Amino acid sequence: MNPVLTFIVVLIGLYGLATSKNIIKSVFCVTIIESGVILLFLNFANYEGGAIPIVSEDVAAIVDPLPHALMITTIVIGSAVTALALIICIKVFHHYGSTEWAQILRREDVK
Amino acid sequence: MNDLMWIDIIAYVLQFMLIAIAVVVVLQKNNSTIVLLVVAFSLVVSGLYVINHAPDVAIAEVAIGAAIIPLIYVISISRQREFIVLDRAMDDFIISNNDFTGIGYVLLKRFTDYYHLELNICNDPGLCSWEAGPDKVICEKTNVDLIVSRDEEKGVYQLKGKESSLLMTKLAQMAEDYDDIEVHTFTERGFGE
Numbered sequence: 001m002n003p004v005l006t007f008i009v010v011l012i013g014l015y016g017l018a019t020s021k022n023i024i025k026s027v028f029c030v031t032i033i034e035s036g037v038i039l040l041f042l043n044f045a046n047y048e049g050g051a052i053p054i055v056s057e058d059v060a061a062i063v064d065p066l067p068h069a070l071m072i073t074t075i076v077i078g079s080a081v082t083a084l085a086l087i088i089c090i091k092v093f094h095h096y097g098s099t100e101w102a103q104i105l106r107r108e109d110v111k
Numbered sequence: 112m113n114d115l116m117w118i119d120i121i122a123y124v125l126q127f128m129l130i131a132i133a134v135v136v137v138l139q140k141n142n143s144t145i146v147l148l149v150v151a152f153s154l155v156v157s158g159l160y161v162i163n164h165a166p167d168v169a170i171a172e173v174a175i176g177a178a179i180i181p182l183i184y185v186i187s188i189s190r191q192r193e194f195i196v197l198d199r200a201m202d203d204f205i206i207s208n209n210d211f212t213g214i215g216y217v218l219l220k221r222f223t224d225y226y227h228l229e230l231n232i233c234n235d236p237g238l239c240s241w242e243a244g245p246d247k248v249i250c251e252k253t254n255v256d257l258i259v260s261r262d263e264e265k266g267v268y269q270l271k272g273k274e275s276s277l278l279m280t281k282l283a284q285m286a287e288d289y290d291d292i293e294v295h296t297f298t299e300r301g302f303g304e
Contacts, residue, residue: 005126009133016137024142024188028149031180032133035156038172042163052164063164072171079175079183086187093191094256097226097278 003043009036023092023099027085034078041067122162128155146184153177194228197235197249199260204268205232215259215268218289222282246271247297257282262293271295 013033020026045067051058053065089099096104132152139145153176160169196219198205204215211220211232223230233255246258250273258271268291272279283294 002126005130008130012130012133012137019137022142024184025145028136028145031149031176032136032152035152035176038168039156039159039163042160042165042168045165046163050164052166054166065167068165068168071165071168075168075171075175079180082180083183086183090187090191094278097281099191 003040006036006040006043009033009039021100021102023089023101024086026101027082027089030085031078031082034074038071038074041071118162122159125155125158125162129159142188146181146188149184150177150181153180192227192229193231194223194226194257195231195233195255196257196259197233197253197255199246199258200268202261204261205259214289215292218285218292219257222278222285225281225285226278250297265293267291267293269293269295271297273297 010033013029013036016029016032017026020029045064047063049061050063051061053062053068092104093099096107098104129152132148132155136145136148136152139148153172157169157172157177160166160172200215203213205211205213205219216232219230246260249255250258250271256272256278260269260271261267262269270282270286270292272282272294273296279294279296286292286294
């Protein structure tokens with residue numbers, strides 16, 4: 001596992017965020033970026049020959065479990081953020097009749 | 112040493128699949144397909160978490176990323192197309208001869224087809240009776256998009272919805288052809304009032 005790979009995943013997510021035409025697809029791209037960040041943190045905690053941080057005989061050999069705890073929090077909060085974004089998306093659809101960025105920004109009352 | 116090699120091969124395959132699925136998600140245009148791709152993305156990512164010696168994070172990712180988040184997406188994509196109409200007129204304006212053939216239903220159906228919405232007529236007795244309160248209160252408290260009621264003095268049917276919705280402007284245009292239909296809008300309370 002290479003830190004460069006997580007960077008590539010984050011870049012793909014950013015590209016999708018910049019070019020997506022639909023609000024729902026933008027929310028998907030945020031999920032992809034989040035996965036890349038989580039992989040980066042786990043990669044920093046991991047080292048060659050380390051043991052899984054579940055009760056093991058050789059305590060000195062386990063990988064650091066603190067980033068794992070933080071990343072579980074990130075996953076849970078990410079699901080909450082996704083749900084909130086989709087609720088706002090439904091409200092936007094009922095207000096403007098569309099979830100395409102271009103059609104919403106073309107409205108006169110938005111400017 | 113042999114075991115380590117197998118793990119390396121699995122890691123390379125999963126990394127390749129991760130990049131491939133991410134690129135396909137960005138290039139895909141159909142939202143329903145993207146939901147399934149995100150499930151696959153979460154499963155591949157959770158495999159990589161296990162390889163990074165983090166099975167606890169992988170459990171959370173499988174439970175939340177591959178099960179709950181797609182569920183939220185499916186619910187929101189299906190609910191997004193819903194246009195809820197509360198029928199308080201309770202006569203043959205919408206339902207005539209026990210079927211959806213009334214003049215109001217034809218108008219609303221034409222309106223919802225224009226925006227590719229799904230028309231959902233609600234005639235719940237608890238909300239439709241006059242004891243439930245005036246139309247404005249119901250419109251603020253529930254998530255109905257439109258209320259149909261009858262003004263006995265003028266003898267016209269009134270379609271009432273929130274002023275902020277731009278869909279109401281279009282509905283007012285379509286209702287101009289009908290003499291006995293009026294479109295009203297409620298001003299919503301702003302913040303700090």
